[in-house]
Amino acid sequence: MSTRTVLHDADISRALTRISHEILESNKGAQDLVILGIPTRGVTLARRLATQVAQVSGSPVPVGALDVTMYRDDLHRHPTRAPQPTDIPPGGIDGKTVVLVDDVLFSGRSIRAALDALQDIGRPAIVRLAILVDRGHRELPIRPDFVGKNLPSARDERVFVRLTEVDGTEEVAIES
Amino acid sequence: MRHLLDTKTLAREDALRILDVAEDMADTQQREVKKLPTLRGKTVVNLFFEDSTRTRISFEAAAKRLSADVINFSAKGSSVSKGESLQDTAQTLQAMAADAVVIRHSASGAPRTLATSGWISAGVVNAGDGTHEHPTQALLDAFTIRKRRYGADSRGRDLTGMRVTIVGDILHSRVARSNVWLLHTLGAEVALVAPPTLVPQDVSAWPVRVGYDLDEAVGEGPDALMMLRIQLERMNASYFPNEREYSRRWGLDPERFAALPQSTMVMHPGPMNRGLEICAEAADSPRSTVLDQVTNGVSVRMAALYLLLAGERPAPGADDDAQKEDAR
Numbered sequence: 374m375s376t377r378t379v380l381h382d383a384d385i386s387r388a389l390t391r392i393s394h395e396i397l398e399s400n401k402g403a404q405d406l407v408i409l410g411i412p413t414r415g416v417t418l419a420r421r422l423a424t425q426v427a428q429v430s431g432s433p434v435p436v437g438a439l440d441v442t443m444y445r446d447d448l449h450r451h452p453t454r455a456p457q458p459t460d461i462p463p464g465g466i467d468g469k470t471v472v473l474v475d476d477v478l479f480s481g482r483s484i485r486a487a488l489d490a491l492q493d494i495g496r497p498a499i500v501r502l503a504i505l506v507d508r509g510h511r512e513l514p515i516r517p518d519f520v521g522k523n524l525p526s527a528r529d530e531r532v533f534v535r536l537t538e539v540d541g542t543e544e545v546a547i548e549s
Numbered sequence: 550m551r552h553l554l555d556t557k558t559l560a561r562e563d564a565l566r567i568l569d570v571a572e573d574m575a576d577t578q579q580r581e582v583k584k585l586p587t588l589r590g591k592t593v594v595n596l597f598f599e600d601s602t603r604t605r606i607s608f609e610a611a612a613k614r615l616s617a618d619v620i621n622f623s624a625k626g627s628s629v630s631k632g633e634s635l636q637d638t639a640q641t642l643q644a645m646a647a648d649a650v651v652i653r654h655s656a657s658g659a660p661r662t663l664a665t666s667g668w669i670s671a672g673v674v675n676a677g678d679g680t681h682e683h684p685t686q687a688l689l690d691a692f693t694i695r696k697r698r699y700g701a702d703s704r705g706r707d708l709t710g711m712r713v714t715i716v717g718d719i720l721h722s723r724v725a726r727s728n729v730w731l732l733h734t735l736g737a738e739v740a741l742v743a744p745p746t747l748v749p750q751d752v753s754a755w756p757v758r759v760g761y762d763l764d765e766a767v768g769e770g771p772d773a774l775m776m777l778r779i780q781l782e783r784m785n786a787s788y789f790p791n792e793r794e795y796s797r798r799w800g801l802d803p804e805r806f807a808a809l810p811q812s813t814m815v816m817h818p819g820p821m822n823r824g825l826e827i828c829a830e831a832a833d834s835p836r837s838t839v840l841d842q843v844t845n846g847v848s849v850r851m852a853a854l855y856l857l858l859a860g861e862r863p864a865p866g867a868d869d870d871a872q873k874e875d876a877r
Binding site for chain 1: 550566569570572573574576577580581582584585586587615704855856859860861862
């Protein structure tokens with residue numbers, strides 16, 4: 374078993390800067406943007422993106438967390454997961470452009486669950502998906518709009534995203 | 550967690566887990582769409598051998614908000630009134646593939662019998678058994694105390710340093726028993742106040758202080774004052790001379806309520822006998838948590854059903870050593 378670091382802290386920060394510019398470009402500014410992270414590390418990434426988007430555009434961007442645990446389709450296959458808090462910014466998501474943020478995109482099932490969760494909270498005008506690492510192996514017709522890094526991987530390899538706020542270190546590693 | 554049978558053997562981590570998941574459930578209940586798809590396809594049977602309105606509808610609401618199918622079974626007008634045994638009823642439910650059974654029974658220990666007998670593979674939730682325990686009530690009380698004290702900052706906290714006084718018919722109260730164990734596990738100091746006739750014979754093994762004077766207890770200014778219902782249906786052995794006498798000495802009347810500090814919350818598990826154990830001024834004041842307790846009850850029961858049913862089911866018997874016999 375070997376572990377290889379594929380993104381260092383500078384790479385992660387560059388990827389996030391690029392994504393924040395891409396978000397602003399595709400949305401033509403920061404109006405009606407809401408950035409929602411999927412716990413745990415998606416929330417950290419969402420906060421960083423929101424800070425950068427706000428810096429570049431000059432106006433604050435609402436940021437929050439969207440827990441998808443209760444909407445997963447694989448709950449009965451694992452020991453019970455503890456749900457994480459969902460935190461929707463005060464303005465809500467109705468009619469907004471919601472950017473979902475997660476650390477790794479793999480099967481696409483978390484995002485499917487996130488879309489269901491969003492539907493119970495409100496009706497966004499547009500939903501986009503920002504991902505730090507896309508490792509392939511999709512099981513559902515879901516694709517990201519903003520990608521930090523495409524990381525071809527074998528199905529049995531494991532990808533770890535470690536962020537300072539959560540893990541104390543900053544890297545993306547692949548274990549095979 | 551396989552079953553929720555009592556709070557006496559409930560570990561602190563498990564209790565906090567239920568309370569924290571209940572926080573998330575409570576958040577979802579603020580939304581326009583309150584229903585979650587989590588338990589789609591699961592069947593929850595409410596097996597009620599004793600009358601109950603609020604506990605049953607609370608469990609029913611909790612199961613339905615999680616998209617489970619709910620079957621209500623009350624003993625009245627059922628095969629039980631024709632003499633069917635608990636075993637046969639249980640095996641019938643097993644044959645119908647129930648995933649969880651919420652049971653209320655007049656016999657203490659009936660839920661444990663159901664859970665450990667091997668008659669069913671479903672998760673069992675005790676919704677009140679005899680004078681033994683009513684764990685979800687204690688959990689919702691603890692949730693309510695925590696929420697009132699810490700608000701949005703409640704997650705992960707226990708009740709260390711909180712002083713809770715439980716007043717009334719301790720002898721017959723499963724709510725009091727469940728609360729004593731749970732609140733103690735969570736670090737609260739529990740005091741009981743009751744007429745001497747309504748205190749169990751030997752409470753020396755309970756982690757509580759026992760007093761007989763409500764005015765004294767009010768003077769101590771507890772963080773929460775929990776008034777229990779005088780269960781008139783159980784008052785068959787002259788535990789006190791009459792209702793007026795009880796009310797004068799152990800009821801929360803307007804004078805005692807006025808003497809309580811502003812920070813004391815007044816709790817009651819319901820249904821209330823207004824004018825007997827609690828006056829209308831106290832019951833309807835902003836310091837009363839009665840309606841919060843009802844709301845929180847749904848969230849706590851959602852959390853319990855979620856933790857019991859959503860994950861992978863451990864094989865039956867896998868945690869049998871957790872089912873220790875009641876030694877105390």
